[in-house]
Amino acid sequence: MEKDQLIKGGEFLLKEAQAENTFIPEELDEEQQMIVQTCEDFLEAEVYPNLDRIDAQESGLMAELVTKAGELGLLGISVPEEYEGFNQNFLTNMRANESMGAANSFSVAFMCHTGIGTLPILYYGNEEQRQRYVPKLASGELKAAYCLTEPGAGSDANSGTTKATLSEDGKHYILNGAKMWITNGGFADVQTVFAKIDNDRVLSAFIIERDWDGVVINAEEKKMGIKGSSTTQIFYNDVKVPVENMLGKRGEGFRIALNILHIGRIKLGATVIGAAKRSTTQSVNYANERKQFGQLISNFGAIKHKLGEQVVQTFASESAVYRASKDVNDTIEAYMAEGMDHGEANIKGSAQFAIECALLKVLGSEALDYVVDESVQICGGMGFSSENPVDRNYRDSRINRIFEGTNEINRLLVVDTALKRAMKGEIDLFAKAKEVVDKLNEGADHVFELKSYYEDKRAAVQNFKDAVLMILGVSSEKFKRKFVFEQQIWMNISDMLIKLYAAESTLLRVEKLEKMKEESGENGMDLYKHILDVYTYDAAASIRKAGEDAINSFAEGKEQELLLNALARFTKVAPVNVRDARLAIADKLIEDNRYNF
Numbered sequence: 001m002e003k004d005q006l007i008k009g010g011e012f013l014l015k016e017a018q019a020e021n022t023f024i025p026e027e028l029d030e031e032q033q034m035i036v037q038t039c040e041d042f043l044e045a046e047v048y049p050n051l052d053r054i055d056a057q058e059s060g061l062m063a064e065l066v067t068k069a070g071e072l073g074l075l076g077i078s079v080p081e082e083y084e085g086f087n088q089n090f091l092t093n094m095r096a097n098e099s100m101g102a103a104n105s106f107s108v109a110f111m112c113h114t115g116i117g118t119l120p121i122l123y124y125g126n127e128e129q130r131q132r133y134v135p136k137l138a139s140g141e142l143k144a145a146y147c148l149t150e151p152g153a154g155s156d157a158n159s160g161t162t163k164a165t166l167s168e169d170g171k172h173y174i175l176n177g178a179k180m181w182i183t184n185g186g187f188a189d190v191q192t193v194f195a196k197i198d199n200d201r202v203l204s205a206f207i208i209e210r211d212w213d214g215v216v217i218n219a220e221e222k223k224m225g226i227k228g229s230s231t232t233q234i235f236y237n238d239v240k241v242p243v244e245n246m247l248g249k250r251g252e253g254f255r256i257a258l259n260i261l262h263i264g265r266i267k268l269g270a271t272v273i274g275a276a277k278r279s280t281t282q283s284v285n286y287a288n289e290r291k292q293f294g295q296l297i298s299n300f301g302a303i304k305h306k307l308g309e310q311v312v313q314t315f316a317s318e319s320a321v322y323r324a325s326k327d328v329n330d331t332i333e334a335y336m337a338e339g340m341d342h343g344e345a346n347i348k349g350s351a352q353f354a355i356e357c358a359l360l361k362v363l364g365s366e367a368l369d370y371v372v373d374e375s376v377q378i379c380g381g382m383g384f385s386s387e388n389p390v391d392r393n394y395r396d397s398r399i400n401r402i403f404e405g406t407n408e409i410n411r412l413l414v415v416d417t418a419l420k421r422a423m424k425g426e427i428d429l430f431a432k433a434k435e436v437v438d439k440l441n442e443g444a445d446h447v448f449e450l451k452s453y454y455e456d457k458r459a460a461v462q463n464f465k466d467a468v469l470m471i472l473g474v475s476s477e478k479f480k481r482k483f484v485f486e487q488q489i490w491m492n493i494s495d496m497l498i499k500l501y502a503a504e505s506t507l508l509r510v511e512k513l514e515k516m517k518e519e520s521g522e523n524g525m526d527l528y529k530h531i532l533d534v535y536t537y538d539a540a541a542s543i544r545k546a547g548e549d550a551i552n553s554f555a556e557g558k559e560q561e562l563l564l565n566a567l568a569r570f571t572k573v574a575p576v577n578v579r580d581a582r583l584a585i586a587d588k589l590i591e592d593n594r595y596n597f
């Protein structure tokens with residue numbers, strides 16, 4: 001597709017998306033499925049049998065597993081052929097990440113190495129730097145880490161105090177400082193380290209090797225979860241970094257850090273799906289074996305509710321991740337078709353979808369936390385036992401809401417990026433918001449009429465968009481420049497956007513899937529419609545609650561009444577028998593004894 005025909009990041013709020021233009025995971029082709037199979041075979045053979053040894057941090061084991069993944073080509077899936085990789089596209093890479101995401105601590109090491117570890121050099125390195133490091137990173141001969149966070153600089157990453165000063169002979173930067181919470185820190189050979197040159201206001205980036213004098217790796221951190229993942233502090237004491245190891249230009253480090261994080265966020269959105277599917281399977285496996293009151297616990301309605309909801313949340317997150325991944329993928333390919341370099345196209349393509357990347361990170365990490373929490377509950381006392389896999393899943397899931405930008409930072413980013421793009425005129429947000437508000441003031445009523453199944457759902461999603469536009473439009477107008485200080489309202493708006501994107505993505509997927517099934521003479525859409533019904537119904541309630549919280553925070557009197565009434569109309573959806581819908585979904589899960597949707 002031509003670049004100007006492609007949807008832009010954030011435009012989902014303003015345009016009605018079409019199912020036929022939306023990618024759904026059921027469309028993955030044979031080659032992509034083969035890569036998935038290779039990932040899963042590797043995990044079955046090398047990782048799953050060793051999860052306890054990994055969590056005990058058995059000496060050398062994690063590094064050895066990363067090397068083995070490299071030997072199979074799994075570290076170079078998205079690396080271009082000239083750097084000894086397999087040159088697979090963004091979408092394929094996302095699907096591979098989903099599979100690898102099921103592997104607890106190993107998945108963290110893998111994601112760090114292939115993502116924030118390798119990508120800064122691949123995307124921002126000059127040819128000499130790429131040739132020197134990337135083939136060895138793709139083969140697993142070298143392992144990578146990304147060193148941004150410092151004891152005093154977490155969410156405010158640009159406030160770091162690690163300093164680089166040019167040596168008198170101009171051949172080296174002398175680097176001093178401390179980095180904290182560094183994944184793969186205990187064994188990574190190559191580190192992308194962010195530091196400020198002299199008194200610069202912004203960071204620069206450097207490639208540093210662990211064997212260099214002055215690089216001191218601290219002991220492993222003791223953590224709540226992902227216990228097998230190496231996490232250390234790293235100290236830099238007068239480290240001599242050759243000038244040719246600066247990555248990008250002076251002062252470009254913060255931009256590099258942020259751009260790499262956009263990709264990290266959407267990748268995290270994919271990895272948590274792998275983890276959620278596996279945890280759901282483990283829940284149903286237990287529920288199908290455990291008997292109480294003379295019957296399997298999977299017979300109980302309360303347990304079926306949990307199992308059904310695990311599927312609903314996983315399915316919705318998955319629909320959203322693949323929809324966005326294909327949009328990013330197409331944008332990258334369109335840039336490359338114009339002659340843009342692979343690295344630059346990947347950076348620009350993912351940055352274009354910064355809003356979606358941030359919201360997918362929040363959506364997926366919170367869905368996974370729901371899934372693993374209910375997995376523990378379904379397993380009862382055994383869920384609390386370290387002999388049961390769901391105990392590990394529960395502990396390991398929690399980090400996803402903290403790293404790659406906390407979920408608060410990502411929620412703020414969603415709104416901030418949307419507003420900035422609107423102000424630059426890149427998206428027509430304010431005009432659309434005004435249209436919605438003008439209609440309210442004219443007293444136009446919003447009638448909810450039952451039409452066809454998909455028309456109803458499309459109308460519901462469009463109404464959700466109007467709800468967000470109304471609140472965004474009125475509150476930004478009310479607070480003007482001080483809007484940036486209204487974090488609670490931004491959180492509310494972000495929550496609305498996240499639910500809306502997931503609901504729309506689920507709708508587009510189910511609608512397209514039905515078309516695909518019709519064309520191939522298959523039936524069996526009922527379960528998918530149940531998932532869509534439950535998600536839309538719950539999304540409406542969540543959007544209404546977040547919207548009410550926002551409105552009640554800034555409006556009073558007649559205006560408050562007008563906005564609340566409009567919100568109630570915008571979030572009105574057809575009633576759903578959620579009990580029966582979740583029962584049907586759970587019954588399929590119980591019958592298959594695995595996540596198979």
Ligand SMILES: Cc1cc2nc3c(=O)[nH]c(=O)nc-3n(C[C@H](O)[C@H](O)[C@H](O)COP(=O)(O)OP(=O)(O)OC[C@H]3O[C@@H](n4cnc5c(N)ncnc54)[C@H](O)[C@@H]3O)c2cc1C
Pocket residue numbers: 112145146147148149153154155156180181182183184223231399402403404405406407408409487
């Ligand atoms: C296991 C693990 C692995 C990690 N791996 C890496 C790695 O490989 N490389 C790396 O560089 N870093 C890594 N990190 C660091 C991680 O990215 C940071 O922990 C994260 O960005 C949050 O920073 P912080 O811990 O300093 O929390 P803080 O920034 O101190 O945040 C504390 C709380 O305040 C909130 N908050 C902060 N600022 C704002 C604001 N402006 N508005 C509203 N709320 C705010 C946060 O959301 C959070 O709830 C890792 C962390 C962990 C725990």
